[in-house]
Amino acid sequence: MSETFLLKNIFCPPLIDHIGTMVKQGHPDFDEVAFRDHVLPQLEPLSLTERAAVVAKALAAQYPSEFPKAAPMVMAAFEEQGYHPGIVKYEEFRYLPFGIFVTEHGIDHFEEATQVLYQLTKRFTSEFPIRPFIERYPEQSMKLLTQWTKDEDQHVRRLVSEGTRPRLPWASRLPDFQKDPEPVFSLLELLKEDDERYVQRSVANNLNDIAKDHPGLVVERLTRWNKLKNPGTQWIIKHASRTLVKAGHTEALLLLGYDPKAKVEVSDLMCSSQVQFGTELKFSLNLQNTGKKAENVVVDFVIHFMKANGKTAPKVFKLTDKRLSAGDSITIERKHPIKPISTRAYYPGVQKLEIQVNGVVKAERNFELLMS
Numbered sequence: 001m002s003e004t005f006l007l008k009n010i011f012c013p014p015l016i017d018h019i020g021t022m023v024k025q026g027h028p029d030f031d032e033v034a035f036r037d038h039v040l041p042q043l044e045p046l047s048l049t050e051r052a053a054v055v056a057k058a059l060a061a062q063y064p065s066e067f068p069k070a071a072p073m074v075m076a077a078f079e080e081q082g083y084h085p086g087i088v089k090y091e092e093f094r095y096l097p098f099g100i101f102v103t104e105h106g107i108d109h110f111e112e113a114t115q116v117l118y119q120l121t122k123r124f125t126s127e128f129p130i131r132p133f134i135e136r137y138p139e140q141s142m143k144l145l146t147q148w149t150k151d152e153d154q155h156v157r158r159l160v161s162e163g164t165r166p167r168l169p170w171a172s173r174l175p176d177f178q179k180d181p182e183p184v185f186s187l188l189e190l191l192k193e194d195d196e197r198y199v200q201r202s203v204a205n206n207l208n209d210i211a212k213d214h215p216g217l218v219v220e221r222l223t224r225w226n227k228l229k230n231p232g233t234q235w236i237i238k239h240a241s242r243t244l245v246k247a248g249h250t251e252a253l254l255l256l257g258y259d260p261k262a263k264v265e266v267s268d269l270m271c272s273s274q275v276q277f278g279t280e281l282k283f284s285l286n287l288q289n290t291g292k293k294a295e296n297v298v299v300d301f302v303i304h305f306m307k308a309n310g311k312t313a314p315k316v317f318k319l320t321d322k323r324l325s326a327g328d329s330i331t332i333e334r335k336h337p338i339k340p341i342s343t344r345a346y347y348p349g350v351q352k353l354e355i356q357v358n359g360v361v362k363a364e365r366n367f368e369l370l371m372s
Helices: 013-026 032-043 048-062 067-078 091-105 110-121 131-136 138-148 154-163 175-179 182-189 197-211 215-225 231-240 242-246 250-255
Strands: 264-271 274-276 280-289 295-306 312-324 329-337 349-357 360-370
Touching: 013 032, 013 048, 013 067, 013 091, 032 048, 048 091, 067 091, 067 110, 091 110, 110 131, 110 138, 110 154, 131 138, 138 154, 138 182, 154 182, 154 197, 182 197, 197 215, 197 231, 197 242, 215 231, 215 242, 215 250, 231 242, 242 250, 242 295, 242 312, 264 349, 264 360, 280 295, 280 312, 280 349, 280 360, 295 329, 312 329, 312 349
Parallel strands: 274 360
Antiparallel strands: 264 280, 280 329, 295 312, 295 349, 349 360
Protein backbone atom coordinates (compact mmCIF):
# COMPACT_ATOMS: atom_id res chain seq x y z
CA MET A 1 0.00 0.00 0.00
CA SER A 2 1.42 3.38 -0.98
CA GLU A 3 1.92 5.98 1.69
CA THR A 4 -0.54 8.87 1.89
CA PHE A 5 0.88 11.98 0.26
CA LEU A 6 1.36 14.82 2.73
CA LEU A 7 0.80 18.33 1.42
CA LYS A 8 3.84 19.63 3.25
CA ASN A 9 5.99 17.36 1.07
CA ILE A 10 5.20 19.56 -1.90
CA PHE A 11 8.31 21.40 -0.77
CA CYS A 12 10.81 18.61 -1.38
CA PRO A 13 14.42 18.68 -2.65
CA PRO A 14 13.51 18.56 -6.39
CA LEU A 15 11.12 21.49 -6.02
CA ILE A 16 13.62 23.50 -3.96
CA ASP A 17 16.19 22.94 -6.70
CA HIS A 18 13.71 24.09 -9.32
CA ILE A 19 12.84 27.24 -7.39
CA GLY A 20 16.53 28.03 -7.32
CA THR A 21 16.68 27.60 -11.10
CA MET A 22 13.67 29.90 -11.50
CA VAL A 23 15.23 32.65 -9.39
CA LYS A 24 18.58 32.39 -11.18
CA GLN A 25 16.88 33.48 -14.44
CA GLY A 26 16.19 36.97 -13.15
CA HIS A 27 18.95 37.18 -10.54
CA PRO A 28 22.28 35.99 -12.06
CA ASP A 29 24.11 36.45 -8.74
CA PHE A 30 21.70 34.12 -6.92
CA ASP A 31 23.61 31.36 -5.11
CA GLU A 32 21.54 28.23 -5.71
CA VAL A 33 23.76 26.02 -3.56
CA ALA A 34 23.57 28.33 -0.55
CA PHE A 35 19.82 28.60 -1.03
CA ARG A 36 19.40 24.83 -1.08
CA ASP A 37 21.72 24.27 1.86
CA HIS A 38 19.83 26.87 3.89
CA VAL A 39 16.34 25.55 3.16
CA LEU A 40 16.52 21.76 3.12
CA PRO A 41 17.78 21.09 6.67
CA GLN A 42 14.84 23.06 8.11
CA LEU A 43 11.96 21.44 6.25
CA GLU A 44 11.27 18.08 7.91
CA PRO A 45 9.25 19.12 11.00
CA LEU A 46 7.43 22.01 9.30
CA SER A 47 3.93 22.33 7.82
CA LEU A 48 3.22 23.36 4.24
CA THR A 49 2.92 27.08 4.99
CA GLU A 50 5.88 26.99 7.36
CA ARG A 51 8.02 25.42 4.64
CA ALA A 52 6.89 28.07 2.17
CA ALA A 53 7.82 30.75 4.71
CA VAL A 54 11.32 29.28 5.09
CA VAL A 55 11.77 29.41 1.32
CA ALA A 56 10.50 33.01 1.25
CA LYS A 57 12.99 33.98 3.95
CA ALA A 58 15.82 32.35 2.01
CA LEU A 59 14.79 34.27 -1.09
CA ALA A 60 14.75 37.53 0.85
CA ALA A 61 18.30 36.84 2.03
CA GLN A 62 19.53 37.06 -1.57
CA TYR A 63 17.11 39.46 -3.25
CA PRO A 64 17.93 43.20 -3.04
CA SER A 65 16.63 44.71 0.19
CA GLU A 66 14.99 47.52 -1.81
CA PHE A 67 11.75 45.94 -3.03
CA PRO A 68 11.46 48.04 -6.21
CA LYS A 69 14.79 46.51 -7.29
CA ALA A 70 13.72 43.00 -6.31
CA ALA A 71 10.31 43.16 -8.01
CA PRO A 72 11.50 42.76 -11.64
CA MET A 73 13.78 39.92 -10.56
CA VAL A 74 10.83 38.12 -8.98
CA MET A 75 8.71 38.53 -12.10
CA ALA A 76 11.59 37.27 -14.24
CA ALA A 77 11.57 34.09 -12.14
CA PHE A 78 8.02 33.47 -13.31
CA GLU A 79 9.16 33.27 -16.94
CA GLU A 80 10.70 29.87 -16.37
CA GLN A 81 11.94 27.84 -19.29
CA GLY A 82 12.29 24.10 -19.65
CA TYR A 83 10.14 23.19 -16.66
CA HIS A 84 9.04 19.56 -16.66
CA PRO A 85 5.84 18.97 -14.67
CA GLY A 86 5.75 15.89 -12.52
CA ILE A 87 8.69 16.48 -10.20
CA VAL A 88 6.15 16.54 -7.38
CA LYS A 89 2.40 16.69 -6.91
CA TYR A 90 0.91 20.18 -6.89
CA GLU A 91 4.05 21.66 -8.40
CA GLU A 92 2.24 24.97 -8.93
CA PHE A 93 2.82 25.58 -5.22
CA ARG A 94 6.37 26.53 -6.18
CA TYR A 95 4.94 30.07 -6.51
CA LEU A 96 3.64 30.22 -2.93
CA PRO A 97 6.88 31.53 -1.35
CA PHE A 98 6.96 34.43 -3.82
CA GLY A 99 3.56 35.61 -2.60
CA ILE A 100 4.79 35.49 0.98
CA PHE A 101 7.89 37.45 -0.02
CA VAL A 102 5.79 40.17 -1.66
CA THR A 103 3.53 40.48 1.40
CA GLU A 104 6.44 40.76 3.83
CA HIS A 105 8.78 42.96 1.80
CA GLY A 106 6.57 44.84 -0.64
CA ILE A 107 3.87 46.22 1.64
CA ASP A 108 5.39 49.73 1.50
CA HIS A 109 5.47 49.67 -2.31
CA PHE A 110 1.93 49.32 -3.61
CA GLU A 111 2.60 49.81 -7.32
CA GLU A 112 5.55 47.46 -7.59
CA ALA A 113 4.02 44.83 -5.31
CA THR A 114 0.70 44.68 -7.12
CA GLN A 115 2.50 44.35 -10.44
CA VAL A 116 4.17 41.22 -9.07
CA LEU A 117 0.87 39.90 -7.70
CA TYR A 118 -0.76 40.52 -11.06
CA GLN A 119 1.78 38.26 -12.75
CA LEU A 120 1.75 35.75 -9.90
CA THR A 121 -1.99 35.18 -9.99
CA LYS A 122 -1.81 34.16 -13.66
CA ARG A 123 0.31 31.20 -12.59
CA PHE A 124 -0.88 30.37 -9.08
CA THR A 125 -3.04 32.75 -7.05
CA SER A 126 -2.60 36.05 -5.25
CA GLU A 127 -5.82 35.81 -3.25
CA PHE A 128 -3.90 35.63 0.04
CA PRO A 129 -1.02 38.10 -0.43
CA ILE A 130 -3.24 40.82 -1.88
CA ARG A 131 -5.37 41.11 1.26
CA PRO A 132 -2.88 43.14 3.34
CA PHE A 133 -2.66 45.62 0.46
CA ILE A 134 -6.45 45.93 0.33
CA GLU A 135 -6.49 46.72 4.04
CA ARG A 136 -3.62 49.19 3.94
CA TYR A 137 -4.46 50.89 0.62
CA PRO A 138 -8.27 50.65 0.29
CA GLU A 139 -8.78 53.42 -2.27
CA GLN A 140 -5.84 52.44 -4.47
CA SER A 141 -6.79 48.79 -4.24
CA MET A 142 -10.41 49.40 -5.24
CA LYS A 143 -9.33 51.45 -8.25
CA LEU A 144 -6.91 48.74 -9.36
CA LEU A 145 -9.34 45.88 -8.74
CA THR A 146 -11.98 47.69 -10.75
CA GLN A 147 -9.55 47.80 -13.68
CA TRP A 148 -8.79 44.11 -13.24
CA THR A 149 -12.47 43.14 -13.60
CA LYS A 150 -12.00 43.84 -17.33
CA ASP A 151 -8.71 41.98 -17.69
CA GLU A 152 -8.52 39.41 -20.48
CA ASP A 153 -7.04 36.80 -18.12
CA GLN A 154 -9.68 34.91 -16.14
CA HIS A 155 -7.23 34.35 -13.27
CA VAL A 156 -6.88 38.10 -12.82
CA ARG A 157 -10.64 38.62 -12.88
CA ARG A 158 -11.07 35.80 -10.41
CA LEU A 159 -8.50 37.45 -8.11
CA VAL A 160 -10.82 40.48 -7.83
CA SER A 161 -13.65 38.41 -6.35
CA GLU A 162 -11.58 35.86 -4.43
CA GLY A 163 -9.17 38.36 -2.88
CA THR A 164 -12.03 40.49 -1.55
CA ARG A 165 -13.98 37.66 0.07
CA PRO A 166 -14.71 38.84 3.65
CA ARG A 167 -14.38 35.30 5.01
CA LEU A 168 -11.86 33.68 2.67
CA PRO A 169 -10.97 30.23 4.12
CA TRP A 170 -7.45 29.89 5.55
CA ALA A 171 -7.00 33.67 5.43
CA SER A 172 -7.50 36.51 7.86
CA ARG A 173 -10.91 38.14 7.49
CA LEU A 174 -11.48 41.58 6.00
CA PRO A 175 -13.45 43.24 8.83
CA ASP A 176 -14.19 46.44 6.90
CA PHE A 177 -15.90 44.41 4.19
CA GLN A 178 -17.72 42.35 6.79
CA LYS A 179 -19.11 45.54 8.26
CA ASP A 180 -19.87 47.25 4.94
CA PRO A 181 -19.90 45.01 1.84
CA GLU A 182 -20.85 47.78 -0.60
CA PRO A 183 -17.30 48.17 -1.99
CA VAL A 184 -17.26 44.43 -2.72
CA PHE A 185 -20.70 44.58 -4.30
CA SER A 186 -19.43 47.28 -6.67
CA LEU A 187 -16.77 44.87 -7.93
CA LEU A 188 -19.05 41.86 -8.16
CA GLU A 189 -21.50 43.89 -10.21
CA LEU A 190 -18.80 44.13 -12.88
CA LEU A 191 -18.28 40.36 -12.82
CA LYS A 192 -21.86 39.12 -12.59
CA GLU A 193 -22.02 38.24 -16.32
CA ASP A 194 -18.48 36.86 -16.64
CA ASP A 195 -18.37 33.95 -19.09
CA GLU A 196 -15.89 31.81 -17.14
CA ARG A 197 -17.24 29.34 -14.58
CA TYR A 198 -13.95 29.77 -12.67
CA VAL A 199 -14.84 33.43 -12.11
CA GLN A 200 -18.54 32.73 -11.57
CA ARG A 201 -17.75 30.30 -8.77
CA SER A 202 -15.58 32.88 -7.02
CA VAL A 203 -18.28 35.57 -7.32
CA ALA A 204 -20.81 33.14 -5.83
CA ASN A 205 -18.45 32.21 -3.00
CA ASN A 206 -17.90 35.87 -2.20
CA LEU A 207 -21.65 36.49 -2.04
CA ASN A 208 -22.07 33.40 0.09
CA ASP A 209 -19.50 34.89 2.50
CA ILE A 210 -21.35 38.20 2.62
CA ALA A 211 -24.68 36.43 3.19
CA LYS A 212 -23.41 35.14 6.53
CA ASP A 213 -23.29 38.74 7.80
CA HIS A 214 -25.81 40.51 5.53
CA PRO A 215 -28.35 38.00 4.21
CA GLY A 216 -30.91 40.65 3.31
CA LEU A 217 -28.49 42.68 1.22
CA VAL A 218 -27.40 39.61 -0.72
CA VAL A 219 -30.98 38.52 -1.43
CA GLU A 220 -31.86 42.03 -2.63
CA ARG A 221 -28.95 42.00 -5.07
CA LEU A 222 -29.60 38.48 -6.30
CA THR A 223 -33.25 39.39 -6.86
CA ARG A 224 -32.13 42.21 -9.16
CA TRP A 225 -29.67 39.92 -10.93
CA ASN A 226 -32.41 37.36 -11.42
CA LYS A 227 -33.92 39.64 -14.09
CA LEU A 228 -30.91 38.83 -16.25
CA LYS A 229 -31.26 35.76 -18.45
CA ASN A 230 -27.52 35.20 -18.60
CA PRO A 231 -26.89 31.50 -17.78
CA GLY A 232 -23.73 32.32 -15.85
CA THR A 233 -25.54 34.86 -13.70
CA GLN A 234 -28.29 32.35 -13.00
CA TRP A 235 -25.66 29.82 -11.92
CA ILE A 236 -24.11 32.42 -9.59
CA ILE A 237 -27.49 33.15 -8.01
CA LYS A 238 -28.10 29.53 -7.14
CA HIS A 239 -24.58 28.81 -5.92
CA ALA A 240 -24.41 32.03 -3.90
CA SER A 241 -27.63 31.13 -2.08
CA ARG A 242 -26.54 27.79 -0.65
CA THR A 243 -25.98 29.01 2.93
CA LEU A 244 -29.23 31.00 2.83
CA VAL A 245 -31.10 27.91 1.62
CA LYS A 246 -29.63 25.76 4.36
CA ALA A 247 -30.61 28.43 6.88
CA GLY A 248 -34.20 28.36 5.60
CA HIS A 249 -34.15 32.00 4.47
CA THR A 250 -37.65 32.47 3.03
CA GLU A 251 -36.86 35.15 0.43
CA ALA A 252 -33.85 33.23 -0.86
CA LEU A 253 -35.88 30.03 -1.14
CA LEU A 254 -38.65 31.79 -3.04
CA LEU A 255 -36.12 33.45 -5.34
CA LEU A 256 -34.86 30.01 -6.34
CA GLY A 257 -38.35 28.60 -6.76
CA TYR A 258 -38.58 26.65 -3.50
CA ASP A 259 -41.84 27.40 -1.68
CA PRO A 260 -41.52 26.89 2.11
CA LYS A 261 -45.30 26.38 2.18
CA ALA A 262 -45.22 23.62 -0.42
CA LYS A 263 -47.31 20.58 0.54
CA VAL A 264 -44.40 18.19 0.58
CA GLU A 265 -44.27 15.75 3.46
CA VAL A 266 -41.69 13.40 4.94
CA SER A 267 -42.74 10.01 6.26
CA ASP A 268 -41.12 6.78 7.42
CA LEU A 269 -37.92 8.46 8.58
CA MET A 270 -35.68 5.70 9.89
CA CYS A 271 -32.13 6.05 11.18
CA SER A 272 -29.56 4.09 13.13
CA SER A 273 -30.43 4.12 16.82
CA GLN A 274 -26.75 3.87 17.72
CA VAL A 275 -23.70 4.85 15.71
CA GLN A 276 -20.19 3.73 16.59
CA PHE A 277 -17.67 6.51 16.04
CA GLY A 278 -15.68 5.78 12.90
CA THR A 279 -18.65 4.24 11.07
CA GLU A 280 -21.74 5.71 9.39
CA LEU A 281 -25.13 7.11 10.27
CA LYS A 282 -27.63 5.36 8.00
CA PHE A 283 -31.07 6.80 7.36
CA SER A 284 -33.94 6.58 4.91
CA LEU A 285 -37.19 8.44 4.32
CA ASN A 286 -40.12 8.85 2.00
CA LEU A 287 -40.73 12.24 0.39
CA GLN A 288 -44.16 12.95 -1.13
CA ASN A 289 -45.81 15.90 -2.81
CA THR A 290 -49.32 15.80 -1.32
CA GLY A 291 -50.41 18.98 -3.08
CA LYS A 292 -52.20 19.53 -6.38
CA LYS A 293 -49.34 21.12 -8.30
CA ALA A 294 -45.72 20.31 -9.09
CA GLU A 295 -43.16 21.64 -6.60
CA ASN A 296 -39.43 22.25 -6.62
CA VAL A 297 -37.95 20.83 -3.45
CA VAL A 298 -34.53 21.18 -1.87
CA VAL A 299 -33.97 18.64 0.86
CA ASP A 300 -31.26 18.98 3.50
CA PHE A 301 -30.46 16.93 6.55
CA VAL A 302 -29.38 18.55 9.79
CA ILE A 303 -27.34 16.82 12.47
CA HIS A 304 -27.32 18.42 15.90
CA PHE A 305 -23.91 17.32 17.15
CA MET A 306 -23.13 17.13 20.85
CA LYS A 307 -20.61 19.69 22.07
CA ALA A 308 -18.21 19.54 25.03
CA ASN A 309 -20.60 21.54 27.23
CA GLY A 310 -23.42 19.02 26.73
CA LYS A 311 -25.41 21.22 24.36
CA THR A 312 -25.84 20.52 20.66
CA ALA A 313 -25.04 22.59 17.56
CA PRO A 314 -26.57 22.03 14.11
CA LYS A 315 -24.68 21.28 10.93
CA VAL A 316 -26.63 21.29 7.65
CA PHE A 317 -25.81 18.93 4.78
CA LYS A 318 -27.31 18.84 1.29
CA LEU A 319 -29.42 15.78 0.54
CA THR A 320 -31.17 16.28 -2.80
CA ASP A 321 -32.79 18.77 -5.17
CA LYS A 322 -35.88 17.56 -7.05
CA ARG A 323 -39.02 18.58 -8.88
CA LEU A 324 -41.99 16.50 -7.78
CA SER A 325 -45.23 16.35 -9.72
CA ALA A 326 -48.49 16.37 -7.77
CA GLY A 327 -48.83 13.10 -5.89
CA ASP A 328 -45.28 11.92 -6.67
CA SER A 329 -43.17 10.33 -3.97
CA ILE A 330 -39.57 9.15 -3.76
CA THR A 331 -37.54 7.12 -1.28
CA ILE A 332 -34.21 8.52 -0.21
CA GLU A 333 -31.41 6.59 1.49
CA ARG A 334 -28.16 8.03 2.75
CA LYS A 335 -25.05 7.00 4.64
CA HIS A 336 -23.21 9.80 6.41
CA PRO A 337 -19.73 9.07 7.82
CA ILE A 338 -19.09 9.92 11.46
CA LYS A 339 -15.32 9.82 11.30
CA PRO A 340 -12.40 11.96 12.50
CA ILE A 341 -12.09 15.29 10.68
CA SER A 342 -9.95 18.31 11.45
CA THR A 343 -12.86 20.75 11.69
CA ARG A 344 -14.99 19.00 14.32
CA ALA A 345 -14.57 17.27 17.66
CA TYR A 346 -17.14 14.56 18.41
CA TYR A 347 -18.62 13.77 21.80
CA PRO A 348 -20.68 10.76 22.87
CA GLY A 349 -24.34 10.96 23.71
CA VAL A 350 -27.68 11.62 22.07
CA GLN A 351 -27.53 13.57 18.81
CA LYS A 352 -30.46 14.58 16.60
CA LEU A 353 -31.15 14.12 12.89
CA GLU A 354 -33.62 16.44 11.15
CA ILE A 355 -34.94 16.42 7.59
CA GLN A 356 -35.49 19.89 6.18
CA VAL A 357 -37.58 20.52 3.06
CA ASN A 358 -37.54 23.98 1.48
CA GLY A 359 -36.13 25.34 4.72
CA VAL A 360 -38.76 23.75 6.95
CA VAL A 361 -38.04 20.86 9.34
CA LYS A 362 -40.43 18.04 8.47
CA ALA A 363 -39.18 15.11 10.57
CA GLU A 364 -36.60 14.24 13.19
CA ARG A 365 -35.03 11.27 14.96
CA ASN A 366 -32.49 10.89 17.75
CA PHE A 367 -29.48 8.60 17.68
CA GLU A 368 -26.75 7.81 20.17
CA LEU A 369 -23.10 8.27 19.26
CA LEU A 370 -20.78 5.74 20.90
CA MET A 371 -17.12 6.69 21.17
CA SER A 372 -15.76 3.35 22.39
